[in-house]
Amino acid sequence: REALATNVVRQVGSHLDFRHGLLREAVYGDLMPGERAAAHRALAMAIERLFSDQPTMSQLSQLAFHWYAAHDLPAAFAASVRAGETARALGSPEALRHWARAEELYDRAAGRERPARAVVLAELAQANLDSGAYDRGRLLMADALDALAETTDPVVAARVYTAYVHAGYELEGHVTHEAAIDLAIAGLNGVSSEDLARALAVRAEWLGRQDRNEECEASAVEAIELAKALDVPRIEAMGWAARTLAAYSAGRVEALADYEERASAAYKRGGESFLAYKHQIFLARELAEGLDTKRGVAMLEGLRGAAAAAGFPRAARVAAFHLVTVLVNLGRLDEADRLVDDLLQEGPIDQVQGLSAWVRLLLAHGDAPAALDVERRWMAMVRGFASTPNYDDIVLDVAVLIANGLIAEAVEVARDYGRIMSVSDAPMTQGCVAHAVYLALDAARRARLPLDGALAARADSLVARADGAIAEGSQxxxxxxxxxxxxxxxxDLRGERSVEWWRATHDAAAHIGPGLALWPRLRMLQALLDAGERDEARTSLPEVVADAKAMGMHGVLEEALKLGRRH
Structure with missing residues (x-):
């Protein structure tokens, strides 16, 4: 009452709040250490009392902070675990902070029921991987696997093995992913549980990454049925998402659309509408990038408006960012420019997907310096908190460096990506990363730099994994x-005939869009000229020049004009 009367605090609904942040700081500064701890304890208890049913991510974060500031370490540990689990479920970058605090407090939280150390380490490992700290994430996952020696609980082992496989990186000297997920499922002994449903869903994910489509479908169906019986919509959604991998690999468009819609519906049932929109946008992007381009473009346009109307502006912007990339593939750069201008009017482009799309558009225009400027911001963000870049973003990163003449840096970046992805168990992704590595090596060859034999061997091993993995429907x-x-x-790097490879690449790209097809078409003409087959090249080169001018793709235009002058 005294604080109200003196205007230190004010009534806000059913609560009181300080009239100004400076007043809050002044009052807090006058408290003795013991009084501060007591104040934080009172606040933590109030949060638990008021929001015990369905606390938000913000409230859970506040709870973890106040228990820690109150020096109640067991309570702080429990609150950090709860906040970390929720952040992970929401895909929030806050997961890293909360699991790091839980790991820090683990030994001082004795006396309370707590998850096994191996589980905490596995969660912290995944949070690091999701935040782009790949080396630390893999080290922590190795620690989690080693910590299984401290327990004989098969459920703990199953949780850690499942997390290890879900992370997507196999660790040298440790169990393989295939063996790990088999151990997880065997240890759960067929008892219906959320852990078993998750393990089945992750096995389906792993099988999908290996393009073992029939087995992927079978495991996903098991996971979906069990998740439905247990009423765990999130895991049901994981199962449907895994089935999309098999459908995508096989080029089964209608099945892909059906599975993604079911994944979205499951997320909505679980109250996770943002993830539902995320999956719908993913579906639209996959359709637009080759499976059914016209339908995918229409979906992205519709989802942009629907997500905004539903109160998910960031999801709406992600849909728009993917649309920019698709418009570049289609050679419709004027439309992509207008869309980027609209997005900039709404606010700064500060999402990973947005910066990536912007870089792609600038590079297509041939504005290499501007593309490099945005690339620096984009990759700083990726390394700061994003997950592993998409395979096409890895290629784009290397391409921007090459366009700016930074060949040595491009080679080093490609080397780093090759190292990271060499321990992945996704052969199609590895084949795409080989594209980035060969691109850097090709630029080095053109700059008359010596061949890096070790890097070439790594690229060979990566693309070899993909050679038998890509299904006909995915080509x-x-x-x-x-x-x-x-x-x-x-x-080209080996000095072998490449005309047929470039023709196949051009034909596949042309199915997606004329903008995407322009560069492989130019490389095909160069290969024809190098092979002494000049007639087709001389006929087609003026067409490439005309198309590049019409699309505004000045980077390809400049290269085409150079090729014409040389021949």
Missing amino acids: RTTYGVSILTARALRA
Whole structure:
């Protein structure tokens, strides 16, 4: 009452709040250490009392902070675990902070029921991987696997093995992913549980990454049925998402759309509408990038408006960012420019997907310096908190450096990506990363730099993983174009005939869009000229020049004009 009367605090609904932040700081500064701890304890208890049913992410974060500031370490540990679990479920970068605090407090939280150390380490490992701290994430996952020696609980082992496989990186000297997920499922002994449903869903994910489509479908169906029986919509959604991998690999458009819609519906049932929109946008992007371009573009346009109307502006912007990339693939750069201008009017482009799309558009225009400027901001963000870049973003990163003449840096960046992805167990992704590595090696060859034999061998091993993995239905997608490009670049690097590889790459890219097809078409003409087959090249080169001018793709235009002058 005294604080109200003196205008230190004010009534806000059913609560009181300080009239100004400076007043809050002044009052807090006058408290003795013991009084501060007591104040934080009172606040933590109030949060628990008021929001015990369904606390938000913000409230859970506040709870973890106040228990820690109150020096109640067991309570702080429990609150950090709860906040970390919620942040992970929401895909929030806050997961890293909360799991790091839980790991820090683990030994001082004795006396309370707590998850096994191996589980905490596995969660912290995944949070680091999601935040782009790949080396630390892999080290922590190795620690989690080693910590299984401290327990004989098969449920703990199953949780850690499942997390290890879900992370997507195999660790040298440790169990393989295939063996790990088999151990997880066997240890759960067929008892219906959320852990078993998750393990089945992750096994389906792993099988999908290996393009073992029939087995992927079977495991996903098991996961979906069990998740439905247990009423765990999030895991049901994981199962449907895994089925999309098999459908995408096989080029089954209608099945892909059906599975993604079911994943979205499951997320909505679980109250996770943002993730539902995320999956719908993912579906639209995959359709637009080769499976059904016209339908995908229409979906992205619709989702942009729907997500904004539903109160998810960031999801709406992600849909728009993907639309920019698709418009570049289609050679409709004027429309992409207008869309980027609209997005900039709404606010700064500060999302990973947005910066990536902007870089792609600038590079297509041939504005290499501007593309490099945005690339620096984009990759700083990726390394700061984003997950592993998409395969096409890895290729784009290397391409921007090459366009700016930074060949040595491009080679080093490609080397780093090759190292990171060499321990992945996704062969199609590895084949696409080989595209980035060969692109850097090709630029080094053109700059008359010595061949890095070790890096070339790594690229060879990466693309070899993909050679038998890509299904016929996936060849006319951006995945397929990237892997075909890797094979064509490999032939050029070895001094082998590459015309047929470049023709196949061009044909696959043309199915997606004329903008995407322009560069492999130019490389095909160069390969024809190098092989002494001049008639087709001389006929087609003016067409490439005209198309590049019409689309505004000045980077390709400049290269085409150079090629014409040389021949």
